[in-house]
Amino acid sequence: MSERVNGRGKRAAAPAIEPTRLRAAAEIILGIDPSLRGTGYGVIRIGKSTPTALAHGTIGCPAAWPTTRCLAHIARSLRDLLKQYHPQACAVEGLFFAQNLRTAIVMGEARGAALAAIAETGIEIFEIAPRKVKQAIVGYGAAQKLAVAKMVQRMLQLSEPLPPDAADALALALAHAQSQSRYRLTGTKPI
């Protein structure tokens, strides 16, 4: 059984960004792709011309670690990132894929640990549907992951190919940056 799941249910159909959120664009944005064993993260700074990557990587948790140790490690690592880069907004996937109830719960646990740590610092968190991320980066919603990763690498003028988790996280941050522009207000919603 495979099913696309909407983390927020019906609310995902709501208008993109609330009027009160239409203020100056965040200059530093954190994108995260939570997962128990490998949470991708990417921090970008929005410049007047091209955006730049300040940091990206994966918060890895070895298979031997018990779940609760992973959750604590995810929360602590993200808190360290926030302290170091002071992002003004965070972007996370809104629609995601779970094969069954057990994986959905494990994914939810990783996501909950990550979002709680970030929300506690008062940063606004936005969710973006994967299709919208692909649209924003590559131009169409059914783009393959590798095509997105390559375009992210080009947009951020990075010399090395990106690991998949980090590429997804940077793509989220870039897509959110784009949605904050006055002329592209669809795709991200505060959660």
Add this chain to the structure above:
Amino acid sequence: MSERVNGRGKRAAAPAIEPTRLRAAAEIILGIDPSLRGTGYGVIRIGKSTPTALAHGTIGCPAAWPTTRCLAHIARSLRDLLKQYHPQACAVEGLFFAQNLRTAIVMGEARGAALAAIAETGIEIFEIAPRKVKQAIVGYGAAQKLAVAKMVQRMLQLSEPLPPDAADALALALAHAQSQSRYRLTGTKPI
């Protein structure tokens, strides 16, 4: 579609408590029943004769709050409880019920926020299957929730009936206390 889900999958079939955990029983135990809008908690102290309830209640999050605010509130409230009561162990449900993938993810998020906050303080967290909790409290695994709540109230000599969330959390703490005894080593496993 309804399905019983095991948060830890195959590992639930493993032997109950690892040999290294067989040390002196925790004196203060926190039980939690995580949920986005109403996380039940209960803190008990194990005495030589009867256990006593130090605190119990629900961490409530109004429906108007966005998800991330709830997750932050759950993490912060539990951290406050830990600071106040210094439990040596935490017990949480191991097998639980999710109606569909969306509810599984939301439940997972609440659980992740709670477990990360607790695990960060270094407290050991154990999971217990609901059937084992009922067995420990009422004597048989198919007992109704109300019967469990009434027995918890009697065991802790509380004058007032317990709200369901708090009763579940206290039942988890009591069941874990019982499983720590040398003679009843089944039912809880570190996660």
